Amino acid sequence: MSVAGAAATPATRVSLRAVTIGAMAVLLVAVFVLTLAAGSVAIPPSEVVGILLGRAPSEAPWATIVHQVRLPRAVTALLAGAGLGVGGLQMQTLFRNPLADPFILGISSGASLGVALVVLAAGTAGTSLVDGLGLLGNVGVAGAAATGAAAVTVVVLMVSRRVASAATVLIIGLMAGYATSAVVSVLLYSGLGRVERVRAYISWGFGSFAGTTWSELRVLTAAVVIGLVIAAATTKPMNALLLGDRYAGSMGLRVRRARLWIVLGASLLAGTVTAFCGPIAFIGVAVPHMVRGLLRSSDHRVLLPGVILLGGAVALIAGLVAQLPGSDAMLPLNAVTSLIGAPIVVAILLRWRRSSTAVMT
Amino acid sequence: MAALVHGGDDVIPLRTESLAVGYRGSARQQRVVLADLDLTLARGELVCLVGPNGSGKSTLLRTIAGMQPALSGRTLLGDDDVATLAPPERARRLAVVLTEAVDVGVMTATDLVALGRYPYTDWAGRLSPSDWEAVRWAMEATGASALADRQVVELSDGERQRVLIARALAQQPQVLALDEAVAFVDVPRRVELVQILRDLARECGLALVLTTHDLDLAIRHADRLWLLEPGDPRSTLHVGGPEDLVLAGAVARAFHSDEVAFDLERGAFVTTPAVLARVAVVGHGHAAIWTRRAMEREGLAVVDRGPLTVEVQQGSWRVVTPGETTEHATIAEVVERVRTLLPALAEIPREAAPAPDPPPSAPA
Numbered sequence: 001m002s003v004a005g006a007a008a009t010p011a012t013r014v015s016l017r018a019v020t021i022g023a024m025a026v027l028l029v030a031v032f033v034l035t036l037a038a039g040s041v042a043i044p045p046s047e048v049v050g051i052l053l054g055r056a057p058s059e060a061p062w063a064t065i066v067h068q069v070r071l072p073r074a075v076t077a078l079l080a081g082a083g084l085g086v087g088g089l090q091m092q093t094l095f096r097n098p099l100a101d102p103f104i105l106g107i108s109s110g111a112s113l114g115v116a117l118v119v120l121a122a123g124t125a126g127t128s129l130v131d132g133l134g135l136l137g138n139v140g141v142a143g144a145a146a147t148g149a150a151a152v153t154v155v156v157l158m159v160s161r162r163v164a165s166a167a168t169v170l171i172i173g174l175m176a177g178y179a180t181s182a183v184v185s186v187l188l189y190s191g192l193g194r195v196e197r198v199r200a201y202i203s204w205g206f207g208s209f210a211g212t213t214w215s216e217l218r219v220l221t222a223a224v225v226i227g228l229v230i231a232a233a234t235t236k237p238m239n240a241l242l243l244g245d246r247y248a249g250s251m252g253l254r255v256r257r258a259r260l261w262i263v264l265g266a267s268l269l270a271g272t273v274t275a276f277c278g279p280i281a282f283i284g285v286a287v288p289h290m291v292r293g294l295l296r297s298s299d300h301r302v303l304l305p306g307v308i309l310l311g312g313a314v315a316l317i318a319g320l321v322a323q324l325p326g327s328d329a330m331l332p333l334n335a336v337t338s339l340i341g342a343p344i345v346v347a348i349l350l351r352w353r354r355s356s357t358a359v360m361t
Numbered sequence: 362m363a364a365l366v367h368g369g370d371d372v373i374p375l376r377t378e379s380l381a382v383g384y385r386g387s388a389r390q391q392r393v394v395l396a397d398l399d400l401t402l403a404r405g406e407l408v409c410l411v412g413p414n415g416s417g418k419s420t421l422l423r424t425i426a427g428m429q430p431a432l433s434g435r436t437l438l439g440d441d442d443v444a445t446l447a448p449p450e451r452a453r454r455l456a457v458v459l460t461e462a463v464d465v466g467v468m469t470a471t472d473l474v475a476l477g478r479y480p481y482t483d484w485a486g487r488l489s490p491s492d493w494e495a496v497r498w499a500m501e502a503t504g505a506s507a508l509a510d511r512q513v514v515e516l517s518d519g520e521r522q523r524v525l526i527a528r529a530l531a532q533q534p535q536v537l538a539l540d541e542a543v544a545f546v547d548v549p550r551r552v553e554l555v556q557i558l559r560d561l562a563r564e565c566g567l568a569l570v571l572t573t574h575d576l577d578l579a580i581r582h583a584d585r586l587w588l589l590e591p592g593d594p595r596s597t598l599h600v601g602g603p604e605d606l607v608l609a610g611a612v613a614r615a616f617h618s619d620e621v622a623f624d625l626e627r628g629a630f631v632t633t634p635a636v637l638a639r640v641a642v643v644g645h646g647h648a649a650i651w652t653r654r655a656m657e658r659e660g661l662a663v664v665d666r667g668p669l670t671v672e673v674q675q676g677s678w679r680v681v682t683p684g685e686t687t688e689h690a691t692i693a694e695v696v697e698r699v700r701t702l703l704p705a706l707a708e709i710p711r712e713a714a715p716a717p718d719p720p721p722s723a724p725a
Contacts, residue, residue, distance in 0.1 A: 096464065233484065235485065235486065236479070236482070236484060236485060236486035239476060239486060240476060240479055242463075242465045242466065242468070242476075243463050243465065243473075243476065244461065244463060246428060246457075246459060246461070247457070247459065247463070249428065249448070250426070250428065250452060250455075250456065250457045251452050251456075251476065251477065251479035251480060251532065252448040252449035252450075252451065252452030252453070252479055252480035253448065253479070254448055292466065292467055296467050297467055297468075298465055298466035298467045298468050299468070299472065301485065301486065
């Protein structure tokens with residue numbers, strides 16, 4: 001099968017890629033509409049499109065359901081999927097490691113620490129203000145997660161500016177992650193927090209696209225857009241980094257500066273998404289592999305749009321599955337993304353290996 | 362072909378001024394490997410940088426390529442210091458090929474060579490028609506055109522290094538620095554690659570410097586050698602034509618060891634085992650040459666006349682001793698026969714050397 005791929009002329013390969021990217025876009029639109037249609041109140045997809053276009057639906061409450069509940073959730077999933085996918089792509093290239101994801105620099109652990117501190121401190125203060133974890137509670141959680149993620153990232157970035165090798169940066173990030181996770185465990189089990197506060201922390205850790213309001217979405221959208229712009233502006237350096245730091249430097253890339261921008265962009269994407277949605281596993285690892293396999297390319301100029309589209313689609317699908325269609329129960333989002341992501345990563349790596357060794361022998 | 366390499370005839374592409382290379386430990390501690398280097402690399406020449414392991418070949422190459430800071434002194438590319446030149450401009454003057462394997466994922470050879478246009482393309486890395494022209498030229502000049510649509514992961518070591526040389530060439534540099542770039546390539550392919558590099562130097566006016574541990578290759582193909590002789594506290598660098606350095610004994614000194622000696626007639630290092638016996642090899646042609654080599658490997662001194670004679674004939678060999686003559690079809694059989702005769706023949710004990718153990722007798 002690889003032989004056929006290798007024999008294809010550049011022209012047919014390019015048009016094949018265009019078709020594949022087009023198919024990803026269609027998939028994204030389809031699952032987006034489906035997300036707005038499905039739920040405890042089923043709304044026909046045609047009505048959903050009508051509501052989005054500003055027409056009055058045949059049943060008045062539908063407009064409110066779509067606008068106030070489902071649309072923020074769908075947009076959150078879309079942004080989260082695109083952001084985590086692109087962050088994963090950046091980290092995999094930067095560290096030349098297929099298992100790297102946007103959390104590799106300790107971002108999710110930092111966010112967890114921030115959330116743990118806020119939730120537990122609020123708990124010990126014993127005020128009834130945050131009891132329902134309503135709007136105020138959510139903003140507090142998101143803000144704490146963002147602060148924690150940013151703090152760990154800044155520390156890792158400052159250390160990594162003094163380090164020449166990307167592998168060392170990776171190890172520093174992992175160590176920072178272990179250290180913050182340990183602090184979180186100590187906080188949780190030291191009995192400082194009340195049981196319901198610990199439970200709130202744990203439910204944040206399950207991950208969810210449902211908690212964002214329109215005002216929070218503005219922050220999330222702005223951060224993800226800035227992150228994606230940085231990613232788009234660094235596609236050329238990332239292509240050079242495919243050859244390793246030394247070759248990239250010999251071709252005129254200022255390696256440390258490029259690394260700083262790439263890490264900054266990925267941290268912004270992953271940190272903000274984690275703040276609002278919790279630490280969502282596997283989308284960052286799996287989606288870049290899926291796109292590489294589908295587009296048969298490592299060129300970031302091709303991969304980036306693919307990862308944005310497929311990342312959004314995968315997150316929306318995971319959100320749909322987590323809602324357990326036909327029931328009121330909600331599955332933890334992290335369980336769903338892991339169940340989808342783990343087999344996909346294994347399958348892709350196995351196929352990749354087989355096709356390349358089959359040609360070599 | 363030549364039109365695609367930049368630079369005028371009057372510029373020296375690379376030279377060093379009192380360059381010292383080595384490693385900085387802490388702020389005050391540094392290990393100087395080589396010092397006071399005033400080297401030049403001219404257009405159209407292939408220089409091989411050779412020396413024993415640990416003499417500082419790669420350190421010197423990386424320093425002049427601007428990949429490692431100099432301890433003192435400087436390297437000039439044209440008129441500009443390599444350390445202060447803006448990276449994209451440096452990349453337009455000097456390109457490198459390294460030993461390290463590249464793991465690029467899903468990428469064709471053409472795409473890999475096209476990455477060499479990095480210092481010329483816009484922020485998005487788009488290639489203009491003239492960029493593609495340079496990519497095509499680089500692949501043709503290195504004989505990599507047939508590999509154009511192949512995936513890089515599917516290439517053999519030799520093919521991959523060829524593509525990586527094409528990638529470096531696509532940078533259209535004046536200087537090409539190769540760090541053990543042909544180390545993992547089999548010998549015929551290695552000679553082929555070095556021949557390509559020579560042609561590039563000649564036809565395009567490129568200045569090439571190549572580190573290699575393959576001394577024979579360097580002596581045969583280099584215009585000049587930069588020969589590193591290890592020493593205490595630091596190595597010495599000898600510069601000259603390969604033949605001159607051989608005749609002056611510099612090559613023998615640089616690679617000196619008690620186990621091997623440089624054979625001036627063959628231009629190669631040979632082991633110096635104790636001589637067990639003497640043998641005369643009678644005959645002409647390639648078969649006789651290779652028979653002599655086999656005898657030397659067995660520890661026999663090849664002489665004109667001896668107690669043991671091997672007669673090389675058309676397709677067969679005769680081993681003649683005063684008492685007995687045997688006929689053999691291969692050199693391996695001759696070697697086996699000679700081994701059985703050795704215990705009786707070992708009549709020249711080396712002074713102070715213990716008598717060699719008798720070789721194991723061949724199973725019946």
